[in-house]
Amino acid sequence: EVQLVESGGGLVQPGGSLKLSCAASGFTFSGSAMHWVRQASGKGLEWVGRIRSKANSYATAYAASVKGRFTISRDDSKNTAYLQMNSLKTEDTAVYYCTRSYSSSSDPFDYWGQGTLVTVSS
């Protein structure tokens, strides 16, 4: 059974930092690209960024709204992806989902976690 389990969400003050984790099981994690997608309350889905596999040089890409503040990494030995969020703003408040795509950049997001809530507020 495929599982993606996010953790690390919580309340943080503006300007603060938070690191989310995504523990994967049930599929070949090392060969997959891992993405983070967020959703503010009552709003639509927003792609945050992605890290590709070792075979694709662990290439990362980020949405303009988070570039320079967020960093995605992975530890294939632990089947875990991470989202380091720095200089957080109130507009970063959202549920953050971990999701994966198989290999090609155009592949769909076929597995999703249940999401973890990040609240940025003073």
Add this chain to the structure above:
Amino acid sequence: SYVLTQPPSVSVAPGKTARITCGGNNIGSKSVHWYQQKPGQAPVLVIYYDSDRPSGIPERFSGSNSGNTATLTISRVEAGDEADYYCQVWDSSSDHHVFGGGTKLTVL
């Protein structure tokens, strides 16, 4: 950046056909994926690569993509299909993934 445009809402009676559009510049040249999201739940892939269905998704769900519009079609709509639906593509020029704004499907 690439923009995908969806109608905010679509309403349909049970047993009828719902069509949800996703507009984008020459979207027919891209691969479009569709996700269903019910309240309080994570999104679920319902159509990938324009018209393929993952296992477990009913045949009532189908997709097409041509020109500047991709369409998700749900035949014989059921109450359980009520949800938000999102289209998504990968924009090769920016290496970014893009979601449409989402469409709320209401079953009357």
